[in-house]
Amino acid sequence: MNRIKLLALMLLCTIAAMAQAAADGGTRTLRSPNENMLLWFGIDGGRPCYSIAYKQRPVVKRSYLGLQLAKDKHASKKMDETDLMDGFELADSKESTFDETWKPVWGETRDIRNHYNELEVALKQRGTGRRMILRFRVYDDGVGLRYEFPQQKELNYFVIKEEKTQFAMTGDHTAWWIPGDYDTQEQETQESRLSEIRQRFHDAVNWGNSSVAVFSETGVQTALQMKSEDGLYINIHEAACIDYATMHLNLDDRTMTFESWLTPDATGMKGYMQTPCQTPWRTILVSDDARDMLSSNLILNLNEPCKIEDTSWIHPTKYCGVWWEMIVGKSAWNYTDEFPSVKLGLTDYDKAKPNGRHGATTEKVRQYIDFAAENGLDQVLVEGWNIGWEDWANMWKQDVFDFTTPYPDFDLKALNEYAHSKGVRLMMHHETSSSVVNYERHLTDAFNLMNKYGYDAVKTGYVGDIIPRGDHHFSQSMNNHYLHVVKEAAKHHIMVNAHEAVRPTGLCRTYPNLVGNESARGTEYEAFGGSRPDHTVILPFTRLQGGPMDYTPGILETQLGTWSDNPNFVHTTLAGQLALYLTMYSPLQMAADLPGNYRKYDDAFQFIRDVACDWDESIYLEAEPARYITVARKAKGTDKWFIGGKCNEDGHKSVIRLDFLDKGRTYDCTVYADAKDADYEKNPKAYVITKRKVRKGDVLRLTEARGGGFAVSLM
CATH class of the missing domain: 3.20.20.70 (Aldolase class I)
Known part of the structure; x- marks a missing residue:
């Protein structure tokens, strides 16, 4: 099936889903401030669902939302058997926009803009009267979503058996992942197609020293980085994980759908909640430029502002x-x-x-x-x-x-x-x-x-x-x-x-x-x-x-x-x-x-x-996951710039245009680079240091050895 036919089929499926959702109480759509990102929300047979598109290209297909509750010996039988997954109807919805610029105490940039459009969806569960809010924030570079539970007589204390947030991918993407584990992330990243995770899983796991993947042979940890066949970079993670278990992702490799899987405690349960309460944000970053993955502030922006009144004692x-x-x-x-x-x-x-x-x-x-x-x-x-x-x-x-x-x-x-x-x-x-x-x-x-x-x-x-x-x-x-x-x-x-x-x-x-x-x-x-x-x-x-x-x-x-x-x-x-x-x-x-x-x-x-x-400005000049990264940063409160480039075992050639320098200034440029015969295995300590004068618009051409890199100071 060619790409045009595939996109047409996806569009038909989306239209069908929207029609069903409309019959169940209406749909809502929301775009990002620059209109590149599109969120669609609906209710399908009483089940809340959503999808995401970027520049009219599908990113997340129709995916379902909800929580599976553990049996509560204190609850009535009727309530005990009711999860927060279906039986919902739309009670209300609100849209709003937010735009601020805040200054981090330390960071990659002096100022961070927090600009999003928000959709608040209030749901009511038929039969129980339970209320749940789904909040979506749509940024130019991604989407955050979370569950919120107002204080209510029908839902006061509850125990989470599992969270069932889905992320349905549009294809067999290339993924960079580490196996699911409740106790460590100290593993090397695997690179494979989504369909290959199961077969590569056992090779990636040190069974003797790890509690890894007690839930699935296709379980992975976040942040999960992917790249689609048509060049979209997609990252799934979470933000503001407070009073909640860390999220892993289980993959159904028949449908290429991820589903959240929370870390259990010693009893096997995933969360003990009391309303009013909320979950962490589930985040999906999207771009057709890998550099945007590295420069995104979406996860920081989804956290609350600083709660420390005097931060003068905090320093890089x-x-x-x-x-x-x-x-x-x-x-x-x-x-x-x-x-x-x-x-x-x-x-x-x-x-x-x-x-x-x-x-x-x-x-x-x-x-x-x-x-x-x-x-x-x-x-x-x-x-x-x-x-x-x-x-x-x-x-x-x-x-x-x-x-x-x-x-x-x-x-x-x-x-x-x-x-x-x-x-x-x-x-x-x-x-x-x-x-x-x-x-x-x-x-x-x-x-x-x-x-x-x-x-x-x-x-x-x-x-x-x-x-x-x-x-x-x-x-x-x-x-x-x-x-x-x-x-x-x-x-x-x-x-x-x-x-x-x-x-x-x-x-x-x-x-x-x-x-x-x-x-x-x-x-x-x-x-x-x-x-x-x-x-x-x-x-x-x-x-x-x-x-x-x-x-x-x-x-x-x-x-x-x-x-x-x-x-x-x-x-x-x-x-x-x-x-x-x-x-x-x-x-x-x-x-x-x-x-x-x-x-x-x-x-x-x-x-x-x-x-x-600590930095006033950071500019990612080149980037490709697991291949190479080149970044220029301006030191906080100074006119000094530093540039770093790092690559994998294939080596890399960088062409760096110094267009970011201040006009009219001359800089003392010192380059610390791999020597011509450098190699991370055979000759790792071969380096050369060169010095020259540079100005805005000049170009540096640097060759990184296998497993090598370079560093530049511009004073």
Whole structure:
């Protein structure tokens, strides 16, 4: 069937659906402000449904909406058997428009426009009288939709067994996906047709270490990036996930229809609700230009405005730390190899025998503080500073850390005084080992300690199975915990960088002290065997849609065996590592390598010294998922521009027109590029640095090696 016939058939199906919906109580349509995006809503046999088109091209076919409820022993039999999926009729509808420009505390741009048209559909369920509102916001680059439940006698408390939001695709798109998992996103992205997900699923899953896909062999996580045969880029994710479970997507590969699948809690239920309440937004980004996927602010805009009145203490941060040497295996988190025989806080570490490999020593941390001060870095992260690391992992142990007691060889008070004397702060580390009960019990004391010594940022961690036992990292209760930590931290003027937590959904707009997350396969995996070179040119299309990632770039000594017993290597070129400071946006950027390794490549390290973490303007110059990304950014409050380009294992040739520079200015341009013989496997550290004068309208022609990239500073 050719494309014209296929589009005609889709149009006929849509007309038929609209006719049926009209018979059930009317349809509604709404266009985006520039009229490129079209939303259609209707009721089909009592079931609410919708479809989306972009520039008169179908994107989401007729898809159904609703919630399946769990049986409630307190409800009457009649109510108990009634889901929120069908039997609805249209009670009312309202249309409105909204247009504002707001300033983020930090971000890729100084100003963000929030402009949409809104459709509010009020539904009433026949027989029960239950009321449900479907709210649609139609932007020029996508659609957000959510369920809202007014307070009502007919629906007060209810338990969600499953959410049944559908996204019916128009074809067998190319997709970039990771398998569904209730506890981790630390996986490499798969690229396949939608119809190939099932057959590739088992190859992508590490069954020995993952709770993955207990629901389906075609389950995937969001953000899901797709590309249609006719060149449309489509992304499905969620925004403002508050007091709700994280959404996965189940695919019916016969009809190419995705359906939401929520993370359960320890009881197997998906959500406990009390009206008035609402779900997170379900988001669909659409464009015929891949660059629009990266520059979209739709997910941020669907979150509430900032709730922190005074944000003066929140600041972008560039840091180094005692971390990489432990990841690689040269140093250890634990002070002794003796396992404590009694519970936390009673072990006499002063009498324990040191293992000689402990990384977080007073002497070593002083060296990192000196390095940070010499090179203009703001903070020094120290992991393994506190007692408890001897038996912290894989024990499912409730009482592990108290987050206040240092090891004997870590002088907490003296190190903070030394750091402050150098104009540097220490960054706190709270590894919870996923014992949420324990962390919440100690949280106030831990934050008070940070306030006492002048810490203003904490890296939290959730390695291991969740306690309360049986719960999952992405459940409703755990999502509430992560947000609780962020809110409590704000009271203490502390910024949060959460690792192994839930993937972000734009909450950093509402709580901008949430300056970073991990929630993906980060740089540490380069020490465990590596990630493919395309990994960092797909993450901005997927994981980074909901917020920045603490990817920990900047590994310039890419061959780990030159300084450790680790035989692995980093799967990029040295110049490609510099590019990540631009292409992997975050207000929190780590110079992750060792000070000694940076001294070996001091001329290249100059770019890390110079590059900003906060921006007035960002322009995506080139982009294609998992192939290449080139972006130019203007540093906040300055005339300085930086450009970064990163590619996959195929290499890439970039032609960069400097049309974005200010007219009449001359810039000192420094280019850090792959050498002609550079290759991420064979010759990763071959780079060249060139300098020239440039003006608006000049052109840079740069060649990226296999797995390589480039970085440019324009002063």
